[in-house]
Amino acid sequence: MKNSLVITAAVLIIGAITPAVAASASDAAALYSSKCSICHGADGKGATAAGKALGIHDYHAPEVQTKDDSELQATIGKGKNKMPSFAGKLTDEQIQALATYVKELGKK
Numbered sequence: 001m002k003n004s005l006v007i008t009a010a011v012l013i014i015g016a017i018t019p020a021v022a023a024s025a026s027d028a029a030a031l032y033s034s035k036c037s038i039c040h041g042a043d044g045k046g047a048t049a050a051g052k053a054l055g056i057h058d059y060h061a062p063e064v065q066t067k068d069d070s071e072l073q074a075t076i077g078k079g080k081n082k083m084p085s086f087a088g089k090l091t092d093e094q095i096q097a098l099a100t101y102v103k104e105l106g107k108k
C-alpha cells in the first residue's frame with residue numbers, strides 16, 4: 001500500500017517535469033526571437049541593421065560552427081566586444097538551450 005503511494009507520487013512528479021523539459025527547445029526559439037533576433041536576425045545571419053553596424057558573424061560561418069557549446073555559452077553569458085552579457089537576465093539552462101539553438105540555426 002505504502003509502496004504504491006510512493007510509485008503514484010513518483011509518476012505524478014515525473015509527469016509534471018517532463019512537459020517542462022520538452023518545452024525547452026521552443027522556449028529557446030521564443031527567447032531567441034525576443035532577445036537575440038534584433039541583432040542576429042531570425043535566421044541567424046546577422047543581416048539586420050544592428051548586425052551590420054556591430055560586425056556580427058553569421059551563425060553559418062565556420063568561425064561560429066567550429067566553436068563548441070561552452071564557448072558559445074561563455075559569449076552569451078559574459079558578452080564579447082559589442083555582444084551584450086546575458087548573465088543575470090537568463091538562467092544557465094536558458095543560456096545552454098540558446099547555445100544549442102544558435103548552432104542549429106547555423107546549420108539550416
Ligand code: HEC
Pocket residue numbers: 031032035036037038039040050054055056057063064067072073075076080081082083084086098099102
Ligand atoms: C546588441 C546586439 C546583440 C544582441 C541583442 C545579441 N547579440 Fe550576440 N553578438 C553580438 C555581436 C556584436 C557579436 C560578435 C562579438 C564579437 O565576436 O566581436 C555577437 C556574438 C554572439 C555569439 C558568438 C558567435 C561568434 O561570432 O563567434 C553568440 C553565440 C551570440 N552572439 C548569441 C546571442 C544570443 C543567444 C543572444 C540573445 C540572448 C544574442 N547573441 C543577442 C550582438 C548581439
